Amino acid sequence: MSSASVSPPIVKPRSLSCPNCGAPIELRGFAHTLNAVCPNCLSVLDATSPELQILQKYHSKHRANPAIPLGTKGTLAGVQYQVIGFQVREVHVDGDTFSWDEYLLFNPYKGFRYLSAYQGHWNFIKPLSALPIEVRSIGKPSVQMLGRNYVGFDTVTAKTSFVLGEFPWQVRVGDSALVQDYIAPPYMLSSESTNEEVTWSLGEYITGDQLWKAFQLSDKPPGAAGIFANQPSPVQGKAGSAWRTWLWLNVALATIAFVFSLFSANRNVFDNSYVFVPGTKAEASFVTPTIELTGRPSNVEVAVHTDLINNWAYFNFALINDETGQAFDFGREVSYYREDGETEGKQNDSVIIPRVPSGRYYLRVEPEMDTKPGTAIMRYDLSLRRDVPRYTFFWIAALLLLIPPIVTSIRSASFEAARWRESDYAPAGSSGGDD
Amino acid sequence: MSAPVANCPNCGAPVAFRWSSAVQTTCEFCHSILVRTDVDLKKVGEVADLPQDASPIQIGTEGVYQNKAFVVIGRIIYEYEQGGWNEWHLVYNDSSNGWLSDAQLEYDLSWAAKPTEAMPPQQNIQRGNQFAWNNRTYTATSLTKAHYKGVQGELPFEYWDKADLLFADLRTPDGEFATIDYSEDPPLLFLGRAVEFDELHFKNLRLFEGWS
Numbered sequence: 307m308s309s310a311s312v313s314p315p316i317v318k319p320r321s322l323s324c325p326n327c328g329a330p331i332e333l334r335g336f337a338h339t340l341n342a343v344c345p346n347c348l349s350v351l352d353a354t355s356p357e358l359q360i361l362q363k364y365h366s367k368h369r370a371n372p373a374i375p376l377g378t379k380g381t382l383a384g385v386q387y388q389v390i391g392f393q394v395r396e397v398h399v400d401g402d403t404f405s406w407d408e409y410l411l412f413n414p415y416k417g418f419r420y421l422s423a424y425q426g427h428w429n430f431i432k433p434l435s436a437l438p439i440e441v442r443s444i445g446k447p448s449v450q451m452l453g454r455n456y457v458g459f460d461t462v463t464a465k466t467s468f469v470l471g472e473f474p475w476q477v478r479v480g481d482s483a484l485v486q487d488y489i490a491p492p493y494m495l496s497s498e499s500t501n502e503e504v505t506w507s508l509g510e511y512i513t514g515d516q517l518w519k520a521f522q523l524s525d526k527p528p529g530a531a532g533i534f535a536n537q538p539s540p541v542q543g544k545a546g547s548a549w550r551t552w553l554w555l556n557v558a559l560a561t562i563a564f565v566f567s568l569f570s571a572n573r574n575v576f577d578n579s580y581v582f583v584p585g586t587k588a589e590a591s592f593v594t595p596t597i598e599l600t601g602r603p604s605n606v607e608v609a610v611h612t613d614l615i616n617n618w619a620y621f622n623f624a625l626i627n628d629e630t631g632q633a634f635d636f637g638r639e640v641s642y643y644r645e646d647g648e649t650e651g652k653q654n655d656s657v658i659i660p661r662v663p664s665g666r667y668y669l670r671v672e673p674e675m676d677t678k679p680g681t682a683i684m685r686y687d688l689s690l691r692r693d694v695p696r697y698t699f700f701w702i703a704a705l706l707l708l709i710p711p712i713v714t715s716i717r718s719a720s721f722e723a724a725r726w727r728e729s730d731y732a733p734a735g736s737s738g739g740d741d
Numbered sequence: 742m743s744a745p746v747a748n749c750p751n752c753g754a755p756v757a758f759r760w761s762s763a764v765q766t767t768c769e770f771c772h773s774i775l776v777r778t779d780v781d782l783k784k785v786g787e788v789a790d791l792p793q794d795a796s797p798i799q800i801g802t803e804g805v806y807q808n809k810a811f812v813v814i815g816r817i818i819y820e821y822e823q824g825g826w827n828e829w830h831l832v833y834n835d836s837s838n839g840w841l842s843d844a845q846l847e848y849d850l851s852w853a854a855k856p857t858e859a860m861p862p863q864q865n866i867q868r869g870n871q872f873a874w875n876n877r878t879y880t881a882t883s884l885t886k887a888h889y890k891g892v893q894g895e896l897p898f899e900y901w902d903k904a905d906l907l908f909a910d911l912r913t914p915d916g917e918f919a920t921i922d923y924s925e926d927p928p929l930l931f932l933g934r935a936v937e938f939d940e941l942h943f944k945n946l947r948l949f950e951g952w953s
Contacts, residue, residue: 316948317795336795336949338845340824354793386952414949415797416938417846433847433934437880437912451914474845476823502823503883504868 317414322575323694325358326348334377335412335472345376350469350478356411362478370394370468373423373528374409377418380521382512387411387419389521390472391471397462410473411646414580418474421517422509424532426518427537429494438488438495438506449488449495451508456495459535460730464498466684487535491725510537533724545718548711555707563700571601572731573691576669580621582684596628603663604693612686614642618651619684622672627665633661639655658694682737747782749773756782759814760832760907763895766815774900785900791891792818796827796843797946798910800894802942808851810834813841819908821887830896832925838897840931841941842920849918850943851933861931865906868885872919873931879919880910 322331322342329346331689333339337340341361342353348364372392374380379388391410396403406424413419420431438451447458467482484499492511497504514527576597582590599606610621618641624632636659641651671688675681726732752771765776765810767788772909774786775801777796779911802813826844833839874877886905911919922929 318950337793338795413846414795414952415846415946435847435849435912435918436916437882437914439914452916679770707827 309446318420322351322353322358322640322718324351326360326363326532326717332377333472334388334415335474338437338474339390339472340474340654341477343469345470345619348470353472358581364479366700368468370407370470372407372409372470372485374421374517374521374523376471378521378523380517382411382419382517382520385416387413387416389421389471389475390482391477392469393466393477394468395464396467397464399462403466404450404571410471420507420509423528424534425532425536426514426528428512428514429510429536430495430517431507431509434495434506434508438497447488450626454490454493456490456493458731459489459494460728461486464547481602489536491536491542509536511538532728533721535725535728537725539718539721541714541718541721546674548594548714552707552711556704559700559703559707564693567695570695571604572695574689575599575606575692576690577687577691579685579687580671582673584681584685585639586692591622591670593626594669594671594688596666596668599662599667599692601693603661605696606659606662606690607656607691607694608636608659608669609691610638611689612642612684614640614653614684615682616643616645617641617682617684618676619686620674622670622674623657625659625662625667626670627663627667629665632663634662639698651724658696745868749775749784750782758895758934759812760895761836762838762897763814764897765899766895767893776899777781788891788893789894792820792825794818794825794827795949796829797846797949798827798829798843798943799840799945799947800830801945803944804831805922806936806941810837812896813840815892815896817892817896818890819887820890821885825887827892830894832895840933844936846934848938849933849942850936851920851931852919854919854932856927856930860921860928863909863928866907866921872929874919877913877917879913879917881909881911883910884908885910 317336318338322333322334323329324331324344324347326349327347329344331342331344333342339353342351343349344351345498349360350362352359352361374388374389376389377625379386380428387412390412393408394405395408396405405577406422409421411419411421418433422429422431432724436451438449438456441448441455443551448664462485463485466477466479469479470476486497488495494509495506497506502712503691514530518527543667552709578594596618611618618639620637620639621636622637627633636657638655638657640653642653642657643650669690675684748754749756749768749771749951751773752768754768754770755764756768756775757870758766758836763777765774767774772788773784774788775782783799796814800813800815804811811831811833814831814832819826819828826842827841831839831841837852842849844849854874858872861870861872861935865880866884868881868884872879885908888905889909892900907923909921911921916935918933918935920931922931
């Protein structure tokens with residue numbers, strides 16, 4: 307094509323002199339810049355008029371310093387941006403003033419983006435072309451955009467208290483807009499309403515460290531205080547997955563316990579019934595016939611079933627190896643009382659003797675009861691089982707497995723509680739903005 | 742794709758049309774606004790100096806949208822009290838035409854559309870009004886009174902005056918875009934969608950000092 311209609315090959319930035327104080331002003335936003343602020347006297351100038359009409363003079367002594375200096379270039383989401391504007395905005399809540407910083411980022415092809423900074427918490431923000439839809443809901447209001455739900459967090463009237471740099475729109479100290487924030491951490495949807503228009507933007511939480519790296523700043527970013535509205539929880543979504551893991555581990559544990567039980571012989575090796583008459587002069591102790599215990603060294607369960615009512619008995623037992631004389635001595639007390647529908651104790655008892663080697667054994671039994679006259683006789687059964695499956699380990703394991711999901715759930719809940727304390731929709735008893 | 746069809750009736754420079762359906766163009770040399778007649782070109786006015794502008798797009802910029810190549814052949818510059826925007830006139834490789842608006846580097850592609858329901862008269866339309874076209878619900882998000890600040894290159898219609906006109910921008914939850922242009926009666930409807938810069942695969946853009 308011919309050359310006449312082509313704009314100059316390279317668009318050059320402009321520089322101006324402040325009509326108020328004469329200081330040089332470098333413009334970085336090319337012809338996009340509508341208003342520019344003199345870095346020296348902080349007058350707001352109309353950058354489009356040849357005579358640089360002064361739109362607003364700055365009277366306060368207060369100067370805010372951007373943590374990321376104007377003119378700094380950095381790469382975010384793969385695109386290079388230059389910081390060209392800075393403003394401090396504040397809100398008044400119950401007599402307190404809270405302020406945050408907003409940076410205007412510019413790329414001559416990709417357009418404008420924003421950074422917001424509040425107490426060391428940052429958001430990288432882009433203007434939105436899609437229009438979020440309000441969702442009717444009980445409780446917190448919410449909006450939906452491109453399939454994601456954003457929950458209402460707060461509504462504030464933001465007032466511009468300080469401006470620096472340049473802007474592609476009309477900017478004045480004292481401008482105010484109604485700002486509504488909706489969150490889906492790490493994202494935040496915000497609407498800004500003035501009398502003229504409503505604009506939407508989408509922010510994504512970014513740490514100071516990430517930003518300082520992106521902008522290659524040599525100092526340290528300001529430390530982050532507290533928990534910010536759309537700050538991602540360190541355990542976001544992890545409570546649910548911890549519980550899912552817990553469920554699967556329990557299934558695995560139950561499977562192992564089941565397989566374990568299959569490999570237990572759990573064999574009845576002795577069963578007999580006896581009668582004990584208290585107060586008899588005769589020697590009360592006796593021995594059972596020999597019992598064959600086979601297989602690997604394993605446990606033996608000795609169970610006693612009595613017909614005691616409002617009475618007690620004590621059993622001295624010894625499981626004795628017929629060949630080696632090795633003895634396992636133990637004693638059990640059984641007592642059962644019943645009165646006015648209330649009961650105490652049990653008629654039955656059992657004990658497990660661990661690691662009994664195979665061999666021929668007999669059980670020596672010596673029952674004792676109250677010797678006072680009139681005590682009823684006792685009928686009882688003795689039974690022995692070899693290699694009974696034990697589940698104690700599994701119950702302990704199941705309890706230990708509960709610890710991670712419970713800890714994660716508590717951490718998650720306390721993080722979310724801290725987040726929502728700063729919201730307009732804070733639960734009763736804590737009010738947003740008090741701390 | 743450009744063939745000279747005539748000479749500028751004002752200065753005699755050759756005037757080429759990239760798009761056979763163009764109705765108007767501007768002389769690249771003397772900035773006369775030229776309207777095509779059956780036989781030759783007629784000068785209907787002169788473009789004032791174009792305002793300073795920092796759009797990265799220029800006449801001759803090429804791009805591809807959804808595998809359809811286009812070239813920028815003209816533009817209208819609109820101005821309103823809060824600034825201005827460019828409507829770049831595009832011709833696609835199938836000879837259809839469309840528009841690319843660049844408002845502070847936010848880009849929307851659009852095409853003239855036939856409204857399927859009556860358009861709201863301009864005294865009635867308000868922000869928040871909803872309209873259904875092509876099975877989509879569009880919500881009016883901004884009403885802007887703007888005027889032509891300048892024209893450049895080939896356009897599908899004749900130069901209009903500089904009185905303020907009303908434009909209603911409408912959007913959908915999935916990024917679709919519509920403009921109602923009240924320069925005619927009944928008003929014109931343009932439908933399209935918001936696009937990211939990278940979606941258009943531009944070539945032959947303007948260059949900015951300090952940026953690559």
